[in-house]
C-alpha cells in the first residue's frame with residue numbers, strides 16, 4: 149500500500165559554475181558568468197554591450213563554494229527523505245567538461261574534494277545508526293550505465309552485457325537482471341562504487357581529459373522496518389538515484405570522429421530527449437511526454453513528473469567561448485524548475501526484501517532455540533520449510549543480548565566438541581590397554597569408537613554452522629543504536645533549523661522579486677501632474693523604459709532564435725553522423741548478406757516498444773498449419789528411414805542418402821599422373837652402356853673405351869632429357885586449378 153501525499157512539489161534546480169581551467173586561462177579566455185548567493189546567475193554575451201542574461205534558481209554556486217556546501221544545500225535533505233521511505237533523485241546535467249563527475253563523485257582520496265555520492269554514503273549510514281534500536285534496515289546498492297543507448301550493469305562480471313528495461317504496474321520501470329549488493333557499512337558501499345567506476349566508459353576528448361561517455365546511475369535502496377501502532381512490523385522503502393549524465397557536446401566544436409562521434413551522437417540524442425521531456429512536462433498544451441524515446445528518460449520517468457523528490461544540478465563553465473552552451477543549459481534548467489512531482493512514502497511494498505529476510509532469521513532462531521532445548525531441529529524444518537534456501541547477501545547488527553547469548557552458546561558448543569574428543573581419547577587408551585581382548589576385537593571396538601566420535605562431532609559442527617549462518621544473516625540487517633538517540637535528536641534539530649533557514653531565504657528572495665516588480669509597475673501608476681511639462685517628462689520617461697524593454701525582448705527573441713538554429717545545426721550534425729553509420733551498415737548488408745537471408749530476417753523481426761529495439765518475432769503457432777510429425781528413428785537405426793530408402797538399400801543402392809547414419813566417407817584423393825612409361829628400343833649406344841654396366845668391371849674396360857663411358861653418361865642423360873621433353877609436350881597435361889566460385 150502506498151501512502152498518497154496531497155502535496156506536489158517542484159523539481160529543485162541548482163546551478164554550479166566551475167572555475168576557469170588552466171588551459172582556458174592560458175588561451176586567454178575570460179569569465180562571462182556572475183553568480184549571486186540569492187540563486188541568481190548573470191551571463192554576458194562576449195564582445196557585446198548587451199545587458200547580461202539573468203536567471204534565478206533555487207540555489208546557485210560558483211567556484212568559491214566547496215563540495216561540502218554543494219552537498220549540504222542540494223542533497224542532504226533528500227538523503228534523510230530517502231531514509232523515511234521517499235524516492236529521491238539527484239542528477240547532474242550540463243555541457244561536457246563542466247564538472248558533473250566532479251560534483252557527483254569528486255576526488256575519492258581527497259576528503260574535502262569528495263562529491264555528493266560518497267557524502268551520501270556517510271549520511272545514509274549515520275541516519276541508520278541514529279535511528280531507534282527497534283528499527284531494522286536493509287541497504288542495497290546497484291550501479292549501471294547507459295552507453296550508446298544500451299543499459300549495462302557496472303557491477304556484473306560481464307559489464308558490457310546489454311540489459312533490458314521492463315515495467316511493472318506497481319513499481320514502475322526497472323532494469324531486468326541488474327545486480328544489487330547488500331552493504332553493511334560505508335567501506336562496503338564505497339567498495340561497490342569503486343568496482344563500478346573501474347567499469348565505466350570514459351575517454352579523453354578535446355574538452356575533457358576523462359570524459360564520461362555514458363550516463364551512470366548509482367542507486368541505494370533503503371528498506372526500514374518498524375513496529376507500527378498496530379504492534380506489527382511495517383516496511384518502508386526509499387530509493388536514492390544519483391545520476392552523472394554524459395555531457396552534451398557539439399560535434400562541430402569537439403571534432404569527434406569514429407567511435408567518439410558515434411558516442412557523442414547517441415549522448416546528444418538521449419540528452420535532447422531529456423530536454424524534450426522537460427519541455428513537454430512544463431508545456432500546458434503538451435499532450436504527450438516522450439519518456440519512451442530514450443533509455444535515460446525511461447529510467448528517470450519517476451524522477452521527472454513522478455513520485456520522486458528530485459534535485460537537478462546544472463553545471464556550467466565560466467568561459468566566454470562556452471557562452472552558447474551555458475545559456476542553453478540555463479534555459480533548460482530554468483524550464484525544469486516548473487516540473488511538478490508528487491512525492492509519496494512507499495509503505496509496505498509487496499516485494500520488500502527485508503520481510504523475506506526477517507522471516508528467514510526468525511526460522512533460524514527457532515531452530516537454534518530447539519537445539520538449545522534439546523528438541524529435534526528437523527521437526528522445525530518440516531514445519532517451516534527448508535531454511536536458508538534463499539540466503540540473501542545483506543547487512544545487519546545483532547541485538548546486544550542476543551550477541552552475548554550467541555557467544556555463550558558458541559563457547560558451549562566448542563567445549564562440548566573438546567569434551568567429545570577428550571572422552572574418545574580416554575576410551576581409546578582403555579581399549580588399547582585391555583589385555584584380555586583379541587587384536588581383531590580391539591580393532592573393531594576402536595573403529596566403533598571413532599565412528600561414534602565422528603558422528604557426535606558432526607552434530608556439533610552442524611550446530612556451529614547454524615549459528616554462523618544466523619550471525620551472518622543478522623549482520624546483514626542494521627538496527628538503529630540507542631547510544632545515538634541523543635545524536636539523532638540533535639541532528640533532527642539541525643535539519644529543522646536548516647529547513648527554517650532555507651524557508652526564510654526563499655521568502656527573502658520572493659520579497660526581492662516582488663520589490664523589483666513593484667518598482668517597474670510604479671512608473672505606470674497614473675498620477676496627477678501639476679503641469680503639462682511634468683506630464684510630458686513622465687511620458688517620455690515611460691516611453692524610454694518601454695523602448696528599453698522592447699529592445700531587451702527583441703534581443704532575447706533573437707537569441708532564442710539563434711539557439712534554435714544552433715540546436716537545429718547540432719541535430720543536423722547528429723543526423724549526418726547517424727546517416728553515415730546507416731550507409732555503412734547498408735553497404736555491409738548489400739555486399740555481405742545474401743538478399744534472401746536479408747529478406748528472411750526482415751520478415752521475422754519486429755520493433756519492440758518496450759525495449760526500444762528490434763526483436764525476432766515469436767512464431768504464431770495458431771497461424772501455421774500443423775506440420776507433419778517428425779519421423780521416428782527406425783528401430784535399432786540412428787536416423788529415420790522411409791520405405792523407399794529401405795527398398796533402395798535392399799537393392800544394393802550405395803547412395804549415401806539411403807544410409808542409416810550420417811558418417812561421411814572420403815577416399816584418399818590421389819594426384820593425377822603426368823609422366824609416361826618409357827616405350828620403344830633404346831639407341832645402340834644406350835644398349836651398349838647398359839650391357840657394360842650389367843657385365844663385369846673387367847669386361848667393361850676391355851670392350852668399351854673409358855671416353856665412351858664418359859660420353860655415354862652425358863649422351864644418355866641428353867637423350868633421356870630430350871625424350872622426356874618430347875613426351876611432356878605430347879602428353880603431360882598440367883592439372884587444372886580449381887574453378888573460382890562465382
Ligand SMILES: Nc1ncnc2c1ncn2[C@@H]1O[C@H](COP(=O)(O)OP(=O)(O)OP(=O)(O)O)[C@@H](O)[C@H]1O
Pocket residue numbers: 165166167211242243244245246247248249250251356358359360361393394395396463
Ligand atoms: N568546481 C570545480 N573545482 C575545481 N575543478 C573542477 C570543478 N569542476 C570541475 N572541475 C575540473 O574540471 C574537469 C572536468 O570536470 P568533470 O570531468 O567533472 O566534467 P564533466 O562535466 O563530468 O565532463 P563530461 O561530461 O565530459 O564527463 C576536471 O578536471 C575537474 O577536476
